Amino acid sequence: MKFTKFSITTLIILCFFLIDLHSQKSSSNFVVVLDAGHGGKDPGNRGNGYYEKNIALNIVLAIGKKLESQSDIKTIYTRKTDIFVDLFQRANIANSADADLFISIHCDAHNSNAYGAGTFVLGLHANQRNFEIAKKENSVIFLEDNYEVNYDGFDPNNPESVIGLILMQEEYLDQSITAASSIQKRFVGELGRKNRRVKQAGFIVLKYTYMPSVLVETGFLTNKNEGSFLNSTRGQKLMANSIYKAILDYKKNLENSLNKLSLNEKNKKEDIIVSSKKYDIAYKIQIAASRRKLELKSYNFKGLEPISILLEDNMYKYYYGSFLKHKTVVKELKKIKKKSYKEAFIVPFLGKTKISLKTAMEIEKKIKS
Ligand SMILES: [Zn+2]
Structure with missing residues (x-):
């Protein structure tokens, strides 16, 4: 766990409030928001004739089923059926739930034979390809009513516009990267998926959340093998299982860090x-x-x-x-x-x-x- 972005004091305060909240709420659950990309009138990408929106939803529901077996984790969905949900509304759902982690599930597409799984956190795209992925996922706002008002004049086609996105999520960047790395580790180590690594790009859906947030591109529907793997029940279950375990890894990691901190900094904390x-x-x-x-x-x-x-x-x-x-x-x-x-x-x-x-x-x- 890296805490370089935090000052120790901030962490101690955070720690205090986590502990304090724990004592106040009877359901002191770790809250995970699962976000199935696209839906309803927005099919997502149609690589090889598949539907990104359906694959994302199936994976999300399978992760959720597993998470619901954990008594100390609360699972919330931005959608459980084939409906259209505005991007800012997805973030609102996570914020109102006071979630600890937000995970958005997608599938990628490309006009090459590209394949592999990658996980994104909000930030400046390092290259044109990352920008293109974010642009594609963001362009869904054009299907929304009132997008000019809701996104404050944001233009998905303009790389400059993306810069304004990164400021809010910066606070959670380290934890977001930790969560993203846990997911990638499972994808690669457990399932042998090609590692497209943890990357940064300007995804709108990640901008408006006040918590560690990641966007998973599970693989390429446009790739013949990967597309049919992701469209299969078996493939979806395997991906879901890895993401589920990665969530547990992340949660454990976070708890360990906070425990360690509260022991080391007990006196300072009291101050x-x-x-x-x-x-x-x-x-x-x-x-x-x-x-x-x-x-x-x-x-x-x-x-x-x-x-x-x-x-x-x-x-x-x-x-x-x-x-x-x-x-x-x-x-x-x-x-x-x-x-x-x-x-x-x-x-x-x-x-x-x-x-x-x-x-x-x-x-x-x-x-x-
Ligand atoms: Zn997508």
Whole structure:
């Protein structure tokens, strides 16, 4: 498990809340959201005449069946039948469920004989091929009503547009990669699938989730052998079984890391618990980052105030405002993106420490209750 993106403090806080939530909820389940790509009017790719939407759904249902036998795991589906679900709605389902892991299942297609299984996390595509895969999976938004509003002017055909996607999920990148690696390990080690590795690309469905999230391209329907394997009951069961075991691997790995951390950092943790009693969370809006230090005057920031600053990785980061409620900051962000800073995004803080959106929202919930 790599935790390089987190500061230890953030982890301790996260750990505290995980433990705390555990004691509060009687059903302290590990929640997995299974997302079968496409569906209804969107068939997905039709390589060799197969239906991606059906294969994805069959694999998802088979994973779910296995997961449901685990008493400490709760499984949620974005769809269990052949229906069309908007991409942002899929993310909403996962966010409302406060899920621990989001897995989207797909099949790839190509005009070559390409084959093999790969798993994606959200990020900048390293090459044209990865961009093309994301573009294809994202283009489904054109079938949705109101996509301009729901995706904030996102254009799947424009590589630049994808850059704005990566900011939110960055917080979960390490865990997403760990989950993706667990899946790839099983695919390759257990099933001997060709390893197309863990890669990054700008998938919309991964952007809006507030949790570790991966998108699995189980294989190529356009490839004769792989297509017929994926379309077979046996192939679907094998793929599902590997993904199921990878989820267990990931969960165990996460629990081990948190246990280790809570033992090592017991004293520090208690300090944090005391200081976090004040619940001084603040949602700020990052509007700019620069190597140059600007004076915090509103005329330097298109009239916005108050502005605060944080030096991180040799970059000065500039934030507008300080809001106590997520709802309020979301409204404010919308205005700012429209008016002045198109690439602005929300950063939650606990005191002076950046925390994940999920943790911030947990704290907010606690304050309310
Ligand atoms: Zn797909």
